[in-house]
Amino acid sequence: MNQPRTYTRGMQRWWLRRPSYRFYLLREGTSVVIALYGLFLLAGMAALAVGPGAFETWRGLLFSPLSWLLHLVVLAAFTFHAWTWFKVLPLTVPPVKTRRFPRGFTDATLNRVALWAWGVVSLVILVAAMRGLQ
Amino acid sequence: MSQTRTIVIECLRFHPETDEAPYYQSYEVPFTEEMSVLEGLQYIKDHLDGTLTFRWSCRMAICGSCGCMVNDEPVLSCQTFLRDYHPARIRVEPLAHFPILRDLAIDQTDFLAKLESVHPYLIPSTGDDPGDQPRHQTPDQVQDYLGYAQCINCLLCYAACPQYGLNDAFTGPAALALLHRYNADSRDAGKDQRMEVINAEEGVWGCTLVGECSEVCPKHVDPARAINQNKIASTQDYFLRFLKPRGRR
Numbered sequence: 001m002n003q004p005r006t007y008t009r010g011m012q013r014w015w016l017r018r019p020s021y022r023f024y025l026l027r028e029g030t031s032v033v034i035a036l037y038g039l040f041l042l043a044g045m046a047a048l049a050v051g052p053g054a055f056e057t058w059r060g061l062l063f064s065p066l067s068w069l070l071h072l073v074v075l076a077a078f079t080f081h082a083w084t085w086f087k088v089l090p091l092t093v094p095p096v097k098t099r100r101f102p103r104g105f106t107d108a109t110l111n112r113v114a115l116w117a118w119g120v121v122s123l124v125i126l127v128a129a130m131r132g133l134q
Numbered sequence: 135m136s137q138t139r140t141i142v143i144e145c146l147r148f149h150p151e152t153d154e155a156p157y158y159q160s161y162e163v164p165f166t167e168e169m170s171v172l173e174g175l176q177y178i179k180d181h182l183d184g185t186l187t188f189r190w191s192c193r194m195a196i197c198g199s200c201g202c203m204v205n206d207e208p209v210l211s212c213q214t215f216l217r218d219y220h221p222a223r224i225r226v227e228p229l230a231h232f233p234i235l236r237d238l239a240i241d242q243t244d245f246l247a248k249l250e251s252v253h254p255y256l257i258p259s260t261g262d263d264p265g266d267q268p269r270h271q272t273p274d275q276v277q278d279y280l281g282y283a284q285c286i287n288c289l290l291c292y293a294a295c296p297q298y299g300l301n302d303a304f305t306g307p308a309a310l311a312l313l314h315r316y317n318a319d320s321r322d323a324g325k326d327q328r329m330e331v332i333n334a335e336e337g338v339w340g341c342t343l344v345g346e347c348s349e350v351c352p353k354h355v356d357p358a359r360a361i362n363q364n365k366i367a368s369t370q371d372y373f374l375r376f377l378k379p380r381g382r383r
């Protein structure tokens with residue numbers, strides 16, 4: 001039998017089709033910001049290896065007004081990305097583990113617990129880092 | 135008797151013998167409170183235009199054959215009601231990301247091949263034959279797979295998945311959820327045979343967790359969960375392969 005001719009519609013501007021697709025792209029986009037910031041930190045390490053002069057130059061970059069602004073943007077991107085990451089975290093926990101959780105412990109509870117833990121750990125690191133700077 | 139109102143249903147039409155490309159055609163359909171989109175389409179076919187083609191069977195969200203896009207949302211048309219859209223018009227299109235065969239009917243050949251590739255049946259271990267005795271499972275063991283066993287192969291999840299739309303080599307949500315359904319079953323010993331599908335680039339790693347498959351699934355199968363649990367399984371498998379002696383994966 002002859003295969004009937006079919007018509008396949010393309011994916012042109014697929015992100016416009018559902019709001020959730022745009023949210024997804026935003027989420028993935030923030031990971032690019034995170035990768036770039038990682039490279040920036042790596043550059044700092046490299047500068048440290050080169051010598052005190054290079055490191056001071058790199059450090060100098062941190063205190064310009066533009067740097068403050070960019071850091072705020074990066075912080076927002078990090079926070080958003082981490083928040084979405086913790087939101088999908090429950091999907092990866094196998095039922096064998098969730099079974100040991102108390103009754104009524106849902107995905108939402110796990111998400112909340114993880115968010116709190118993240119918040120506390122971040123705060124501890126922040127405080128430690130601030131002390132180190134002084 | 136509920137009162138009759140009129141709604142405009144705009145359908146995507148495509149007949150391969152005569153049409154170069156699909157086009158939209160609108161119909162004015164009288165409807166009552168309890169009429170589904172499917173019944174709207176049936177009204178068109180019976181009273182307005184006998185050439186309109188669409189699939190359906192059970193009319194009660196069980197057979198999985200009536201899936202289509204209503205206003206860009208993949209839905210079962212038998213479970214979607216005209217009253218929820220009135221007075222706006224609705225646009226009915228075939229499921230996204232699949233080749234259109236004719237009007238609202240899509241070609242599922244690709245999915246059927248994928249379904250077959252995941253060995254969607256119990257594979258008992260050799261020598262494990264209970265004869266005519268029943269096999270026992272604890273309620274917990276049943277819970278491990280019951281949710282994933284609810285799939286009706288309606289393909290709404292594929293129509294919601296942009297990764298499948300962008301690259302149809304991706305095994306996709308329902309097939310991977312069914313793969314997990316059998317892997318998660320205590321009576322099954324076929325994991326090794328399915329691991330290859332999981333590990334492939336087109337397997338669980340083709341998923342970037344857009345998450346829409348689980349949102350649109352009418353049976354709450356949660357394919358996104360099945361897939362992401364298997365990312366962990368796949369990672370473990372990758373590292374264990376270095377530790378275990380050859381041929382004993």
Ligand code: SF4
Nearest residue numbers: 285286288289291351
């Ligand atoms: S997983 Fe859900 S949406 Fe996908 S085919 Fe099965 S029932 Fe339909």
Ligand code: FES
Nearest residue numbers: 192193198200212
């Ligand atoms: S007609 Fe069977 S699922 Fe809609």
